[in-house]
Amino acid sequence: MTTRIKDFEPGDVRPGDTVVVFGAGDVAQLARHALEAIGVPVSFLCDPLLADDSAALHGTPVLPPAALEQLDPETTCVLDAWDHTRYARQPALLARFDRLFVVVSLLSRTEFGEAAPVLPAERPRRIAHYAALCEPLLTGAGRLRLRSLDVVVTEACTMRCVDCSNLMQYYAHPRHSDLDELHAALHRLLAAVDGVEEFRVLGGEPFANPRAGQVVRTLTGLADTARVVVYTNGTIVPRGDLLESLADPRMLVKITDYGDLSRRHDALCDTLTDHGVAWVSQKPVWTDSGRIGRVDRTSEELARTFRDCCVNDLLTLLNGRLYLCPFSANAMNLGAVPDAADDVIDLRRDWPTDELRARIEALYHRHRPLTACSFCRGRDHTTPMVEPAIQVRRPLPLTVVSGTR
Ligand code: SF4
Numbered sequence: 001m002t003t004r005i006k007d008f009e010p011g012d013v014r015p016g017d018t019v020v021v022f023g024a025g026d027v028a029q030l031a032r033h034a035l036e037a038i039g040v041p042v043s044f045l046c047d048p049l050l051a052d053d054s055a056a057l058h059g060t061p062v063l064p065p066a067a068l069e070q071l072d073p074e075t076t077c078v079l080d081a082w083d084h085t086r087y088a089r090q091p092a093l094l095a096r097f098d099r100l101f102v103v104v105s106l107l108s109r110t111e112f113g114e115a116a117p118v119l120p121a122e123r124p125r126r127i128a129h130y131a132a133l134c135e136p137l138l139t140g141a142g143r144l145r146l147r148s149l150d151v152v153v154t155e156a157c158t159m160r161c162v163d164c165s166n167l168m169q170y171y172a173h174p175r176h177s178d179l180d181e182l183h184a185a186l187h188r189l190l191a192a193v194d195g196v197e198e199f200r201v202l203g204g205e206p207f208a209n210p211r212a213g214q215v216v217r218t219l220t221g222l223a224d225t226a227r228v229v230v231y232t233n234g235t236i237v238p239r240g241d242l243l244e245s246l247a248d249p250r251m252l253v254k255i256t257d258y259g260d261l262s263r264r265h266d267a268l269c270d271t272l273t274d275h276g277v278a279w280v281s282q283k284p285v286w287t288d289s290g291r292i293g294r295v296d297r298t299s300e301e302l303a304r305t306f307r308d309c310c311v312n313d314l315l316t317l318l319n320g321r322l323y324l325c326p327f328s329a330n331a332m333n334l335g336a337v338p339d340a341a342d343d344v345i346d347l348r349r350d351w352p353t354d355e356l357r358a359r360i361e362a363l364y365h366r367h368r369p370l371t372a373c374s375f376c377r378g379r380d381h382t383t384p385m386v387e388p389a390i391q392v393r394r395p396l397p398l399t400v401v402s403g404t405r
C-alpha cells in the first residue's frame with residue numbers, strides 16, 4: 001500500500017470532499033492548522049486514542065478508526081498526520097481509500113504563528129521527525145528506519161510511582177545498565193537497520209546513572225542521529241561529564257514536571273539553560289497502564305488492544321535485549337511475564353546481520369499482540385486516566401504470570 005501514498009498538494013482536494021486527518025497528536029494539530037490556513041476545512045480527526053462518541057479537539061470531531069468504514073471512498077481524502085505514521089498497522093481500514101496523503105511539504109512550508117498549536121520549541125522537531133518517518137512511505141526506500149529507540153540506562157528511579165507505565169514500581173533491586181553490554185547491543189542493532197530517527201534515553205531516572213553521559217555521547221556521536229531525547233523527572237541536576245554530554249545541538253532534555261515531587265525542577269532548568277542545553281518541561285497526563293496482571297479479553301479485544309496501543313512500536317533496548325514496547329520490556333526483564341521467543345531479540349548474541357534484520361523487521365512490523373498484552377491494561381482511548389505520580393514506599397509485589405493468550 002505504500003506506493004499509493006502521496007505527499008499532499010492543495011489541488012488534491014476537490015470541493016465537497018470529506019477531509020480526514022488521521023491522528024490527533026501534535027502533527028495532526030499542526031496539519032489541521034496548515035490545511036485550514038490554505039482554505040481546506042478538516043471534516044474529522046480520526047484517532048483511536050481520543051475518539052469516543054462526543055470527542056472533539058478544538059471544535060473538530062474526533063472519530064475512531066472504525067468510523068472510516070462509513071465514509072464514501074470516492075469523496076474522502078485521508079491525510080495521515082499520525083505522529084508515528086503507524087497506519088501501516090491499519091491497512092484494512094485504509095485500503096478502501098484511493099486518496100491517501102502525508103503532509104510533509106505542507107508542514108514544511110507553513111508559517112506557524114503564535115496562535116498555532118504545539119509549543120513553538122517543539123514544532124520543528126515534530127515536523128522534521130514526521131518528514132523522516134514519511135520518507136519510506138513515499139519512496140519505499142529505507143524501510144527499516146526505526147521511528148525511535150528507547151535506550152534504558154538504569155532500572156533505578158528517584159521516585160516510585162504506583163502507576164509507572166515503565167513498571168519501575170516493581171523493581172526491588174534495580175540496577176544500572178551494563179554499558180559495555182548496552183553499547184555492543186546498540187551497535188549490533190544499528191548494523192542491521194537503516195537508522196534510528198530518535199533515541200530516547202530513559203530509566204527509571206536516567207540521571208541516577210552517573211555514567212549515562214557515555215551513552216548520550218555515543219548516541220549523539222552517530223553519524224546520522226537526528227535527535228537524542230533524555231527523559232527526566234526533575235529530581236536530579238546532572239553535573240560533570242553527564243551535564244557536558246547534554247550540550248549537543250541534537251540533544252533535548254524533556255522534564256516531566258511532577259510539581260513538588262520534581263524537587264530540583266527549577267535548578268535543573270537553570271543549569272540546563274546556563275550550559276546551552278535545550279529542554280522542555282511538561283506536566284504529565286497518565287492512563288492506567290502501569291499494572292501487571294491478566295486482563296480478561298476476547299481474542300478480538302486483545303487484538304484491538306494491541307492495534308490501538310499508542311506505544312506498540314516503541315522499541316526498547318533493555319539489558320541487551322530488544323522489545324517492542326516498554327511494558328513488554330520491563331515485564332519480561334522483571335521475570336513477571338514469560339519469555340516468548342518472537343517477542344524479544346537477544347542482542348547479546350552475535351547474529352548474522354541479515355537474520356537480525358529480518359527478526360527486527362518482523363518485530364517492528366508485527367500485527368499480532370505480544371504475550372505481555374494479555375497482562376497489560378493497554379494504552380489507548382479506552383484506558384482510564386489516573387492521577388500521575390502517586391508514590392508508594394515499597395516496591396509492589398510481583399506476581400509471576402504464566403500461560404499466554
Ligand atoms: S513514572 Fe515515576 S517511577 Fe516511573 S520513571 Fe517516571 S518518575 Fe520514575
Ligand code: SF4
Nearest residue numbers: 309325372373376378
Ligand atoms: S504490552 Fe501490548 S498493550 Fe501493553 S503497552 Fe505493550 S503493546 Fe501496548
